[in-house]
Amino acid sequence: MALLKKEASFTQEMRSFRQRQKKLLLRRFSSSSLFVTGAIIFFLLLVLAFIGPLVIPYGPVEMEVANRLQAPSMSHLLGTDEFGRDLLSRIAHGAQVSLWVGLAVTVITSFLGLVIGLYSSYYRVLDHVLMRISDGLMSIPGVLLAIALMAALGPSTTNVIIALSIVFTPNIARVVRSSALVIKEQTYIEAMHAQGASSFRIIWKHIAPNTISPLIVQATFIFAETIITEAALSFLGVGIPAPDPSWGNILYDGKLLVFQAWWMVVFPGIMIVLSVLGLNLLGDGLRDVIDPHATKGKK
Amino acid sequence: MTNPLLEVKNLRTHFHTERGRVTAVDDVSFSIAPGEIVGVVGESGCGKSVTSQSIMRLFDEKRLVEYEGDILFNNESILHMPQKRMQKIRGNDMSMIFQDPISSLNPVYTVGDQIAETIRLHQKVTKKQAHQKAVEMLRLTGIPAPEKRVNEFPHQLSGGMQQRVMIAMALSCQPSLLIADEPTTALDVTIQAQILDLIRDLNKDMGMAVMFITHDLGVVSELCSKVIVMYLGEIVEITDTESLFTNPLHPYTKGLIQSIPQLDGDRKDSLPVIEGTVPSLDQVPNACRFSTRCPFADELCKQEHPVLEHDRDEKHVRCWHYKKIG
C-alpha cells in the first residue's frame, strides 16, 4: 500500500515535472521572435491556401476573355492574367499546390532520410555504400538533377514530388546520421548491447528519438527549398504542367507579359519570398529553441 | 621607497551580461615596484584574469565592460586614456602572456612573423632587422636552433616551446612590466619548472617587473617577493611571501596553504580544505564574501562587509577576526 502511494506520488511528481518542462519550452517558443514571426507568416499562408478559395468568387481556371490582363482593381484584387483568370484565386490555389508539394516532399524525405541515416549510422558496411551514394547524389546540383529527372519522368505534380524527394533525401539522411553517430558512441547504448537488446530496439527506441530535433529543423529548411525548387521547375516549364495554378506557372506566364502585366510577376514573387522567409525563420527559431547550443556557425 | 611602477587604485570592473551587470573585480588596490615579482593567487573564478586584463584594457569597452577607479603606470593614468595611446603602451612597456600557449598564438603565421610584428609595431626597424631580433629573442628564451624555429608555425612546436615563443614575443620590446596569467598551468610539471626558471632569469637579466598569476602556492614561494590573495573579486590579503607561509592572516589564505599537497602526498588524494566552491558573481554575499565558506564565520561576518585593514609592516587583510584567529 505504502509502495503504491509512493509510486503514485512519484508519477505525480514526474507529471508536474513534465508539465514544467513543457511550460518552459512553450515560453522559449513564444519568446523566440524568429519563431513567432515565422509561425505567423506560415499561418497566413495556410489561411490563404485553405480559406481563400472558399471566399474568392472566381475559380482558378475560370476564364473571362473580356477581362484579360486587368490591373488590380476592386473586382479583381490582384488583377487578371492573359485569359482573364483571377490572379488572387490562382495564387490561393498555387499556395495549395506549393504547400502540398512541400509537405509531401518533406514527409517522404524525412521518412527515407531517417531510415537511411539511422541504419547507416549503425552498420558500417551499409554506411559506406549509402554514404558514397549520397555523396554522389549530393554532388549533382539539385535543380539540375531535378530537371533531368523531370525530363525522364514527364511533367506532373506527382513526378515533381518524386524528383524532389530523390534530390533532398541524402541531405536529411546526412543530418540524421551525424546526430545518430554521436548517440551511438554513448555508453548507455553499449550497455543496452551488453544486456542483449535487439538492434531494432536500440535503433528505434533509443537512437531515433535523439535524432528527431535536428531532423525537424532540417525538414523545415527542406520545405522551403522544395517551394523554391518547385517554383523554379514550373517557371522553367518542366514542373507542374499548365493550366494548374502553381506560383512558378504564374511567373512563367508573367515573364512573357512583364511589360504589360507587372502584377503577374510581382504578386507570385512576393508569395514565394514570403513563404520561404517564413519557413527559414521558423527553422532558425526551432533550432534556437530545441537546440540552443547549435545556433552558432553554419546555416 | 621608490615610486611604484604600477599602481592600481580602487579598480572596479563591471561586465554587462545577458543577466545584467556583474562586478568581477571590486575595489582592488595594490602596487608593483620596478623589477619586483608579485604573485596573485586565488581559486579559479576569483577575478585574477579579469584584474590583469583590466590593467591591459583588453576587454571590449564599447559593449562589455565598464571600469571605475584608476590605474597609474609610471605615474601616468592609463585606465581612461584613449585606446590609441594605450596601444602604444601594450606590448611595448607592458605585455602579457596567457595560460594556453597554443591557442594564444595565431595558427596561420610563423612564430617569427608574430614576434617581428610586435617589434615593428613599437620600433622603427626594417623587416629584416625585426626578423633578426626575433631570432635573438628566441635564443634568449632558450629555444634551440632559433634560426630554424623562427620560420615554423606554432603547431609545429611543443607546448613548452610555444610558451617560450610567447615570452619572447612579450619581452621583445623590453617592457618594464610582464603580466603572466597562469603561464604554466597548461604545461607538464618538468616544463613548468623550466618556464619558471626562465622567467626568474629574465627578470634578473632584463629587470622587468612581473605580475605572476597562479593558483599554485608552491610556484609563489619559488618566485615572488610579494603576494596578493584574491577571493570573489576582492583582495583579501596582501603579504610578503615569507609570512604568507609562516603567518597567514586570512582564513582563506590559511585554507589555500593547507590544501597544498605535501611532498609525499598525492595531489588527487589531498582533500580540498576549503569546503564548497566560489559563488558565482550574481550570488555575492552582502557581507564578508568568504563567510559562506569560512569555518570561523559568526553573525558579524554574515552581516557586515569587512574592509581591507592595513596591518603592521606591508600587510593588508580583510577579515573581522584575523587577530583572534591568529
Next chain:
Amino acid sequence: MFAYIIKRILSLIPVLFVVSVVIFSIIHITPGDPAAIILGQEATQEQIESLSEQLGLNEPIIEQYTNWVMGALTGDLGTSYFMRETVEEAIINHLGPTLSLAIFAEIFALIIAIPIGIIAAYRRGSWLDQSLMGISLLGMAVPSFILGLLLMLFVGVQLQWLPIGGYAPLSDGLFTHLKFLILPAISLGAIQAALVARMTRASMLEVLNSNYIKTARAKGVVERRVILKHAFRNAFLPILTVIGQSFGTLIVGAVVTETIFNIPGIGQLIINSVERRDYPVIQGVVLIVTFIYVFINLIVDLLYGVIDPRVRLDKK
C-alpha cells in the same frame, strides 16, 4: 602536399562513379520506350526500331553503360538527336555565357558580402549590424529568378538603364559584355552575397573570441589590423568552404537566370533539350556541370592547405 592532392583526387572516384550511374539511368527510368517517346506519336514501328538501334538501346544495359562511360572519358558524349552537332560541341558553344555569368555574379557577391560581414562583426550588436543581417535574411529568401524578374521590371522596363535581355560575347568588348551581364549577375549574386555575408560575420565572431586575438591586442595591434590581419585570415577558411559549395548553386542558378534574360548558355540548352527529350544533351549537361562543381570543391580543398598551415602538414 603532393600525396594529399593524389589522395583527394582518388577519393573522387566513387563519387564520380555514382554520379555517372545516376546520370546514365536518367534515360532508362523513362516510363515506356525512350525511342518511342522521343519520336512522338506519329512514329512508325520501323522508325522506333531504327532509333533504338542507333541509340544502342537494344544492347545489354551493362554494355550500354560501359560504352557511355568510356565515351565520356574520351570526351565523346554522343550526338544530339535534334541539333546537327555532337553533345560536346553543343556544350562548348553554350558554356561560355554561363561561366561568365556565374563568375561575374560570384565576384559581385564577394565584393559586397565580405566587407559587409566584416563590418557587421566589427560593429556587432549595433543597429548597422542588425539592419545588415535583417536585409541578408530577406536576401536569402529571394530566389534568383524572382529577383531577376523584379529587377527586369523595375530597372529594365521602368528606368530603362540597362538591357533587359540578350548577350554579347567577350569578343564584342568587355564593356558591352558586362553591360548585358549586370542585371543577371546582380539577381544571381544577391542570394550568394546574403549567404556569404552571414557566414563571414559568424566566422569572424567566432575567431574574434579566440585567444590569439587577445594576444594580438595585448601586443598593441590596432583594432583594424586585428580584424583584417589576425582575424580575417583565420575566419576565411569556413567562408571559403561556403563559397566553394555554393558556387555549384550559383551555376545552377545561372541556368535558371539565363532563361529570364535570354542568355544563350547551358541553361537554355538543357531546357530546350528537355522539351525535345534530347537525352544525350541532358545527360551531357548534367555530367559536365557536376564535374565543374566537383572540381571547384577540389580546388577549394586544396586552397585550404595554402591558407591554413595546419592542414598542409597534417595531411602530408
